[in-house]
Amino acid sequence: MDMQYNLVLFDLDGTLIDTLADLAEAVNHALGLRGYPLHRLEEYRRMVGHGVRNLVKQALPEGAGEALIDAALADFKAYYTAHIDVHTRPYPGMQELLRDLHAAGVRMAVASNKFQSGTELLIHEFFPETPFVAILGNREGYPLKPDPEIVGEVLRAAGMPREQAILVGDSGTDMKTAENGGISAIAVGWGYRPMEASEKYRFAGSVAELRALLFGPA
Numbered sequence: 001m002d003m004q005y006n007l008v009l010f011d012l013d014g015t016l017i018d019t020l021a022d023l024a025e026a027v028n029h030a031l032g033l034r035g036y037p038l039h040r041l042e043e044y045r046r047m048v049g050h051g052v053r054n055l056v057k058q059a060l061p062e063g064a065g066e067a068l069i070d071a072a073l074a075d076f077k078a079y080y081t082a083h084i085d086v087h088t089r090p091y092p093g094m095q096e097l098l099r100d101l102h103a104a105g106v107r108m109a110v111a112s113n114k115f116q117s118g119t120e121l122l123i124h125e126f127f128p129e130t131p132f133v134a135i136l137g138n139r140e141g142y143p144l145k146p147d148p149e150i151v152g153e154v155l156r157a158a159g160m161p162r163e164q165a166i167l168v169g170d171s172g173t174d175m176k177t178a179e180n181g182g183i184s185a186i187a188v189g190w191g192y193r194p195m196e197a198s199e200k201y202r203f204a205g206s207v208a209e210l211r212a213l214l215f216g217p218a
Contacts (some may be wrong), residue, residue, distance in 0.1 A: 003104060003105070003215060003216060004166070004213065005106070005166040005214065006164040006165075007106070007107045007133075007144070007155075007158050007160045007166070008107075008108050008109070008163040008165075008166055008167075008168060009092065009108075009109045009110075009151065009154050009156070009165060009166070009168065009178075009183075010167075010168050011109060011110075011112060011168065011170060011171070012112035012114055012122065012123070012137075013048060013049065013112065013191075013192070014048070014049070014169075014170035014171065014188075014190075014191030015091075015170045015171055015174075015188055015191055016090060016091065016098075016126075016127070017088055017089065017090045017091065017094070018088065018091060018202050019044060019045075019088045019092075019114075019122070020041065020044060020048065020178055020192060020197035021041060021087035022080065022083060022084060022085070022087050022088045022159050023044060023048060023080065024039070024041050025079075025083065025087075025184060026076050026079045026083065027039070027044065027056060027076055028059075029032075029075065029076070030056065030059075030072040030073075031059060031060070033075055034099065035196065036061060037061075039059055044059075045193070046192075047059060048171055049113060049171050050113060050144065051113045051115070051138045051144050052077075052114070052115050052138070053069065053073055055076075056069060056073045060072060077118075078154050079118070080118065081121070084122065084139065085122070085125060088122065089208060090127075091190060092207065093211075095126065097179060097210065097211050097214075098130045099129070099130070099209060100128075100211075100215075102130055104132065106214070107133050108130060108133065109134040109136065109154040110123055110132055110134070110135045111134075111135075111136055111145065111150045111151070111154060112136065112138070113138050113144045114140060115138045116137040116139045116217045117137075119135060119136070119138075120135055120137070123135050129134040133154065133157045133158045134154050136153060136154065144147060145174065145176075145177040146173050146174075146176035146179075146180055147177070147180065148180035148181035148182070149187065150181075151178070151179065151180070151182075151183060152175065152179025155166070162181070165183045165184070166178075166183060166184040167185045167186070168185070168186045168190070168204075168214075169185070169186075169187065169188070169190060169191075170187070170188050170189075170191020170193065170195060171192070171193045171195070175195075175200065178201070179200070185197045185200075185201040186203070186204055187202070187204070188203075188205075189205040189206070190207075
């Protein structure tokens with residue numbers, strides 16, 4: 001097969017795995033402890049993707065102070081970590097795709113805005129046999145996507161040039177991250193914020209289409 005890229009950076013939530021229900025339940029838990037109104041699952045679809053602090057801040061009543069956000073975030077993280085895989089599952093076909101990419105010699109990394117410990121927990125549970133060159137989430141002192149720092153980190157870890165790398169994600173934030181980092185991108189259509197085809201990036205409406213784009217002509 002004529003591989004199109006030698007390094008693939010995967011977003012996590014909404015790209016590799018569906019985490020929305022567990023995220024929603026954990027935030028609603030933090031809200032319920034304080035007697036605040038809860039949100040429906042579909043409302044959370046519009047809130048995720050910018051780090052858990054921003055997620056909790058959006059879910060709280062408007063004007064919430066930093067102390068309240070910090071306290072609710074702590075309750076969210078405690079609950080979420082304890083219930084991180086109740087509903088969460090990889091998207092169908094994704095585990096097989098990563099297995100086949102590895103077998104073909106393609107290197108892979110995770111580039112997420114999810115907090116680091118949560119990112120690592122989920123990757124180790126659902127993709128334990130995939131030797132990622134880097135598993136990067138939201139860490140103190142590092143900017144969130146779409147800042148290109150995470151792209152640079154992965155490229156340095158893999159020792160590969162930008163021309164050989166591509167980012168796969170489900171949001172405009174991911175596409176902007178790739179653009180800012182000077183690498184190619186594929187938007188997937190099964191995530192939390194519907195993406196459509198664009199002249200700026202390739203588009204995969206299914207895991208099968210993503211496989212075809214990554215592997216190239218047989």
